[in-house]
Amino acid sequence: xxxxxxxxxxxxxxxxxxxxxxxxxxxxxxxxxxxxxxxxxxxxxxxxxxxxxxxxxxxxxxxxxxxxxxxxxxxxxxxxxxxxxxxxxxxxxxxxxxxxxxxxxxxxxxxxxxxxxxxxxxxxxxxxxxxxxxxxxxxxxxxxxxxxxxxxxxxxxxxxxxxxxxxxxxxxxxxxxxxxxxxxxxxxxxxxxxxxxxxxxxxxxxxxxxxxxxxxxxxxxxxxxxxxxxxxxxxxxxxxxxxxxxxxxxxxxxxxxxxxxxxxxxxxxxxxxxxxxxxxxxxxxxxxxxxxxxxxxxxxxxxxxxxxxxxxxxxxxxxxxxxxxxxxxxxxxxxxxxxxxxxx
Amino acid sequence: xxxxxxxxxxxxxxxxxxxxxxxxxxxxxxxxxxxxxxxxxxxxxxxxxxxxxxxxxxxxxxxxxxxxxxxxxxxxxxxxxxxxxxxxxxxxxxxxxxxxxxxxxxxxxxxxxxxxxxxxxxxxxxxxxxxxxxxxxxxxxxxxxxxxxxxxxxxxxxxxxxxxxxxxxxxxxxxxxxxxxxxxxxxxxxxxxxxxxxxxxxxxxxxxxxxxxxxxxxxxxxxxxxxxxxxxxxxxxxxxxxxxxxxxxxxxxxxxxxxxxxxxxxxxxxxxxxxxxxxxxxxxxxxxxxxxxxxxxxxxxxxxxxxxxxxxxxxxxxxxxxxxxxxxxxxxxxxxxxxxxxxx
Numbered sequence: 001x002x003x004x005x006x007x008x009x010x011x012x013x014x015x016x017x018x019x020x021x022x023x024x025x026x027x028x029x030x031x032x033x034x035x036x037x038x039x040x041x042x043x044x045x046x047x048x049x050x051x052x053x054x055x056x057x058x059x060x061x062x063x064x065x066x067x068x069x070x071x072x073x074x075x076x077x078x079x080x081x082x083x084x085x086x087x088x089x090x091x092x093x094x095x096x097x098x099x100x101x102x103x104x105x106x107x108x109x110x111x112x113x114x115x116x117x118x119x120x121x122x123x124x125x126x127x128x129x130x131x132x133x134x135x136x137x138x139x140x141x142x143x144x145x146x147x148x149x150x151x152x153x154x155x156x157x158x159x160x161x162x163x164x165x166x167x168x169x170x171x172x173x174x175x176x177x178x179x180x181x182x183x184x185x186x187x188x189x190x191x192x193x194x195x196x197x198x199x200x201x202x203x204x205x206x207x208x209x210x211x212x213x214x215x216x217x218x219x220x221x222x223x224x225x226x227x228x229x230x231x232x233x234x235x236x237x238x239x240x241x242x243x244x245x246x247x248x249x250x251x252x253x254x255x256x257x258x259x260x261x262x263x264x265x266x267x268x269x270x271x272x273x274x275x276x277x278x279x280x281x282x283x284x285x286x287x288x289x290x291x292x293x294x295x296x297x298x299x300x301x302x303x304x305x306x307x308x309x310x311x312x313x314x315x316x317x318x319x320x321x322x323x324x325x326x327x328x329x330x331x332x333x334x335x336x337x338x339x340x341x342x343x344x
Numbered sequence: 345x346x347x348x349x350x351x352x353x354x355x356x357x358x359x360x361x362x363x364x365x366x367x368x369x370x371x372x373x374x375x376x377x378x379x380x381x382x383x384x385x386x387x388x389x390x391x392x393x394x395x396x397x398x399x400x401x402x403x404x405x406x407x408x409x410x411x412x413x414x415x416x417x418x419x420x421x422x423x424x425x426x427x428x429x430x431x432x433x434x435x436x437x438x439x440x441x442x443x444x445x446x447x448x449x450x451x452x453x454x455x456x457x458x459x460x461x462x463x464x465x466x467x468x469x470x471x472x473x474x475x476x477x478x479x480x481x482x483x484x485x486x487x488x489x490x491x492x493x494x495x496x497x498x499x500x501x502x503x504x505x506x507x508x509x510x511x512x513x514x515x516x517x518x519x520x521x522x523x524x525x526x527x528x529x530x531x532x533x534x535x536x537x538x539x540x541x542x543x544x545x546x547x548x549x550x551x552x553x554x555x556x557x558x559x560x561x562x563x564x565x566x567x568x569x570x571x572x573x574x575x576x577x578x579x580x581x582x583x584x585x586x587x588x589x590x591x592x593x594x595x596x597x598x599x600x601x602x603x604x605x606x607x608x609x610x611x612x613x614x615x616x617x618x619x620x621x622x623x624x625x626x627x628x629x630x631x632x633x634x635x636x637x638x639x640x641x642x643x644x645x646x647x648x649x650x651x652x653x654x655x656x657x658x659x660x661x662x663x664x665x666x667x668x669x670x671x672x673x674x675x676x677x678x679x680x681x682x683x684x685x686x687x688x
Contacts, residue, residue: 018404042398047391053551053583054386056544060362080424080575087572200400207397207578228431231424233580234551239397 017303026301032323033316035305037144037175037282039257040319042204043243052234063237066244071197072186073214077224078232078240082174082196082211083107088226089170089194090115092219096135101127101143103309105172108138124148131158135165140172141182145284145307145314147277155184163192170194177202178254178280188214201281202253203243210240257281260317263324268315271331276312286312293334300330361647370645376667377660379649381488381519381626383601384663386548387587396578407581410588415529415541417558421568422576422584426518426540426555427451432570433514433538434459436563440479445471445487447653449516452482468492475502479509484516485526489628489651489658491621499528507536514538521546522598522624532558545625546597547587554584601625604661607668612659615675620656630656637678644674 016035021028067076079085090098090112100109102121113119122130124143127150131137137158141150159169173195176183188195195214200206210232213223232240243249257280264283265275273293275283287293290313294306305314318324360379365372411420423429434442434456444453446465457463466474468487471494475481481502485494503513517539520527532539539558544550554576557567576584587593601624608627609619617637619627631637634657638650649658662668 018402036400038398045392045394045397048389048579050389051551053389054382054548056380056550057553058362080577083572083574204398206400207395209401209574209577228427230427230553233424233553233577235392235579236577 020298020303024298024301030301032302032318032326034318034327035303035314036206036316037201037314038206038316039202039204039253039281040317040323041253041256043239043246043249045205045239046242048235048238052238055234057230057232057234057237061237061241063232063241063244066241067197067212070244071183071212071214072180073195073212074186074189075217075220076197076212076214077220078237079211079213079223079227080231080236081200081209082172082198082213084209084227084231085196085211085213085223086111086172088223090117091226092222093117093136093168097133098136098138099127099130099134100137101139103143103146103307104140105144105174108140108170108172112136112138124150127158128154131161131169134162134167136168136170137162138170138172140174141184142175142179142279144175145277145282145305145312147279147282147284149179149182149279152182152184156187159187159193163190166192168192168194170196172196174198174201175279175281177250178257185214189216191216191219194219199240199243202257205239205243208236208239210236254280257317264315264317267324267328267331271335273331275315278314281317283315284312285315286310296334297330300333302327302330364642364647368642368645374645376646376662376670378662378671379647379658380550380660381545381658382550382660383546383548383597383625384661384667385597385600387583387590387593389549389583390586392579392582396582399578401574401576401578401581405581405585407576407585407588410585411541411556414588415527415556415558416524417529417539417556418533419561419564420541420556420558421564422581423555423557423567423571424575424580425544425553426516426542426557428553428571428575429540429555429557429567430455430516432567434461435570436566437461437480437512441477442480442482443471443474443478444481445483447487447490447651448484449488449518452484452514452516456480456482468494471502472498475505475513478506478511480512480514481506482514482516484518485528486519486523486623488519489621489626489649489656491623491626491628493523493526493623496526496528500531503531503537507534510536512536512538514540516540518542518545519623519625521594522601529558533560535560535563538563543584543587546601549583549587552580552583554580598624601661608659608661611668611672611675615679617675619659622658625661627659628656629659630654640678641674644677646671646674 017028017033063078064076086107095116098112098117098119099122109119162169171184173183184195198211261280268275273285276286277284288311290306290311293313294304297304318327361372361377407422408420430451439460442456442461442463443466453463506513515528517527528539542555605624612619617629620630621628632655634650634655637657638648641648662671
């Protein structure tokens with residue numbers, strides 16, 4: 001999804017690889033897709049016991065307890081991906097002033113705007129001011145695509161300011177799993193602090209559509225009533241419960257991602273594309289040449305994520321040694337290409 | 345879910361077996377659960393390819409085409425179970441007069457009422473009158489739990505009446521799969537005819553939360569926008585596509601269910617419990633003794649579905665020979681029990 005437009009989400013998210021395949025006449029299976037921030041080596045899903053397909057999902061299957069333990073939260077609401085919560089939260093407030101970190105994941109601003117709220121995009125440096133002047137403040141921590149991290153004290157101060165006048169701080173922690181100590185989940189409980197988590201990125205389970213909301217019990221009840229029963233299906237509940245409980249995989253994966261994101265940083269830097277930010281699952285490069293670079297990678301079948309405001313590229317992690325070699329070769333080719341060097 | 349109350353769906357649907365297990369002090373795994381209308385021998389789900397867990401679901405994966413072919417529909421919208429559509433449809437109209445077949449699946453009336461519409465419960469015999477006086481008419485065909493079927497000409501006439509003044513006919517075909525020629529799906533396209541289908545019952549995939557809405561394209565677009573992207577998850581889309589395309593399994597299963605529902609009818613009738621209705625997936629028995637019978641079965645670890653208005657019991661199909669024998673023995677025991685015979 002681009003940062004500057006707010007078209008249908010499905011168009012932006014789902015169609016990107018297929019659109020590139022068509023535009024560059026390279027079959028989808030021949031692409032190295034670095035355009036997502038999804039862990040390319042996600043939790044290995046075993047065969048799901050058939051009863052999870054056959055029977056209606058039940059609330060007391062242990063999923064909420066597994067999530068509370070993993071997130072360190074007192075209570076959670078499982079939702080069909082954090083997108084489900086992003087869409088519903090704006091329905092729970094009467095029209096108000098909403099400040100949304102920008103650039104950031106564009107679905108937040110889009111959802112609040114669609115619901116009729118007055119939405120103000122706010123750069124990171126002016127969030128403090130916005131916290132004093134808004135009813136709702138929405139940000140991602142770490143931010144996407146910049147990777148900016150906000151100190152916990154700062155966030156709790158903003159929450160206190162907002163909550164004192166009935167406001168909300170909404171923190172999207174989709175990329176927090178590698179740095180769990182920085183999470184606000186364990187602080188969610190008092191009114192006005194809403195933390196969103198997702199199994200899409202770190203666990204690599206974007207297709208499962210499982211996320212969690214950590215917030216005050218009353219708000220979770222409102223949200224649950226709006227979403228209706230069975231909003232996460234049976235197999236996804238089973239998989240999520242097992243992934244959240246798999247501490248060995250989590251620890252190994254945290255260590256692996258830290259190493260691989262450093263490797264990605266170094267590889268890009270070595271070829272003159274030193275990233276300006278990122279987190280364990282992606283690196284972000286601000287450059288006026290973003291569009292040309294995106295095109296040059298795409299001509300070699302490597303899909304990166306192009307943002308227009310600000311002009312920037314996001315690189316996800318290659319999933320195996322062959323893909324690392326392919327990215328390295330493309331980078332070497334790019335920097336040696338006369339045509340590329342000639343780009344103003 | 346009882347016909348006479350409209351509490352939280354999750355409570356009614358999910359908690360029934362566990363509540364019975366507690367009340368009768370019989371562990372959940374020892375029950376023969378005949379309380380659902382779900383095919384106990386559903387489509388056999390193979391291991392889902394891991395990419396469906398890892399990648400965001402995409403709209404152009406062939407699911408909609410498979411559904412159009414199976415339902416004979418021009419266009420469909422996949423939804424996270426027909427429940428998702430049941431909840432959203434009332435949001436798409438300004439407040440109006442809604443007639444809902446009663447008794448029937450109680451979620452319909454509950455959803456329209458929650459959204460603030462004026463809901464009138466209407467017995468089957470007065471639907472014709474209701475079609476002339478309502479803005480929306482909602483029914484299930486075949487009906488649940490009565491099994492009542494409505495002739496296609498009748499339904500199309502009602503639709504014409506309603507559509508002429510901007511009204512809707514909503515037909516829930518959750519139990520239609522064994523009798524596809526009676527489906528209205530191929531007629532859905534003009535304004536005001538909305539048909540709901542589900543993979544929960546015939547395909548036995550209640551945990552997957554996959555349903556389809558067949559209706560005018562404009563209405564599907566409205567509904568799609570309200571539900572947001574990825575409302576059916578990746579693995580469920582893959583499983584649904586494969587199940588809808590498996591014509592051999594479907595044909596074998598239709599034949600099997602017709603035989604087994606006849607067997608259930610005969611077994612109940614032989615023990616003095618001649619059903620008053622039903623369809624290929626359940627039998628329905630009206631009797632003032634419904635509560636006592638429900639209790640007598642439950643004391644033997646057999647869970648039936650009790651309805652209070654009208655007092656009635658619904659029996660799903662046993663899934664294997666051992667379960668048939670168990671039900672037969674329970675029926676024999678019941679009719680010979682002095683205590684039972686003595687019930688006034």
